Amino acid sequence: RNVESRENSQNLNIDAAREVLPRNDKVSRLFLKLSKAYRKAPLDTMSEMKSRQFQILAGRVRQLDFEITGDEHQLRSLSQIKHFGPSSIDILRDFFDNDGKCDRLEQFEKGKLK
Incomplete structure (x- = not known):
């Protein structure tokens, strides 16, 4: 019984930590900023779609079960996930390569930007 209670307590602590410290917060904020930029200053007919895509990505990176580090192998793996296209991978590469x-x-x- 004590073991079960301790496991439940540990699970609650892990869940609480995830709520306090969301994963990939900086990356998520980057995609949200890009979403807002495309929405506020549309460049072409694709800007609205790009804004929505970046907003989706902002939420998607928070749901990943790992922290994005910019590792090249990891970036290639991300490209297999829906909505992580070549453009978003290039943005991540730029973000991590440039501090x-x-x-x-x-x-x-x-x-x-034009």
Whole structure:
């Protein structure tokens, strides 16, 4: 009985930690910022669709059971998951290669993306 109680307590602690510290928070925020950028300043007829895709990705990365690190093997594996296309993988690669900066988002913020 004590073992069962202890296991339940550990499971509650793990679940509580996940609620406090969501996975891939920085990556999720990046995709949310890109979603907002495409929604606020549409570049073409595809901007609305891109905005929705980035919003979906923001939620999807929080549901992963691992932390995205930018490892090349991991990025290739991510490309097998729905909504992680070549463009989103390139964005992740850029984000991790440049210490959390994203060229596409910076270009949007500077008004230089066309």
